[in-house]
Amino acid sequence: MTLLAALGALAFLAAALRGLLAPSRIAAARVLAGLGAAALLPSLESAASWPALAAALGAAALATPLPCLLASASAFGLGLRSLAEGPADVAGAGGLAVATAAAAVALGALESAFGARLRAGLDTAWAGLAGGVLLVAALLKLGRGSLLRWSLAFGDGPGRIGLRGAALVLGLALIALLLGVLALGAHRLAPATAWARVLGQRALLLGAGLTFLGVGLAVARGSGQGPEALAAGSEALAALLFGTTALAAGLLLMMGGASVATTGPFAPEGRDGRQALALSLALLALAVGGFEAWQAVGSYDTPRTAALGAAVLLGLAARQEARFEMARQLAFLAALLAI
Secondary structure, X not given: OHHHHHHHHHXXXXXXXXXXXXXXXHHHHHHHHHHHHHHHHHHOOOHHHHHHHHHHHHHHHHOXXXXXXXXXXXXXXXXXXXXXXXXXXXXXXXXHHHHHHHHHHHHHHHHHHHHHHHHOOOOOHHHHHHHHHHHHHHHHHHHHOHHHHOOOEEOOHHHOEEOHHHHHHHHHHHHHHHHHHHHHHHHHHOOOOHHHHHHHHHHHHHXXXXXXXXXXXXXXXXXXXXXXXXXXXXXXXXXXXXXHHHHHHXXXXXXXXXXXXXXXXXXXXXXXXXXXXHHHHHHHHHHHHHHHHHHHHOOOOOHHHHHHHHHHHHHHHHOOOOOOHHHXXXXXXXXXXXX
């Protein structure tokens, strides 16, 4: 399954790149996304693969960059999890799969809303800033903040492996990203400081490159030293990959390498429908997650069910006609991705 998951991840990455560089030509991106979803279908019998399959089907249906990047990261995580021997922990896989599908649809709605803002004159620096904040959050969460101590380890007990080299690279990436986020933030507060935009862009580019390198080192060292421990860190590494590719997409917009057309992924058409569908899927995820929790522990009062309930509340808030629309959509999306 590892090879098929890798091929699926690459297909979704290619679909996202195609959507960014030629947003008005969605047919090629849809074909690539469909191939990526087909590569993951053989894993359907394993409940542990359902979240990745849900992301894949959502990306294939939308064929837009951000959902495809989420599907690529999910396929990457699935490939790492398949390194573990024996059955994987699949508790609550149904609710998690529906929540993942909701996140993919919410990403599509966010693309449309952001595209409308860009056409209205919004500075593209916001795309790089949002991607930088996302990746900084993923790095800080990795190993529960262990990068701040220049250390990284996966697994428990005798199978625990330390990844000192990857920790050093990712720690440097975190420093560069923090500098980039602060510089772009300063540019937004004082738009006349053009040097801050340039500094922030270059720092974020360096941080993204170092993160790619750090993830590669972690996978290379971990697969040789302790595949089981690496499988335990699959979720964190998949989050890093998603954050890095999302930042790369934002930097492409900043540097003018990607375009925002009136058709394709950034088109305003269908935004309300996607938002409604994402909320409906979040409600379904809450129902499925509550049922699974009751079946497993005899109570629906579990941390995951609480997280799903919070996501639904944020989704309801995001649907209201009020100020700070983008902020409310981002909060809804963050709640779904954090589950």
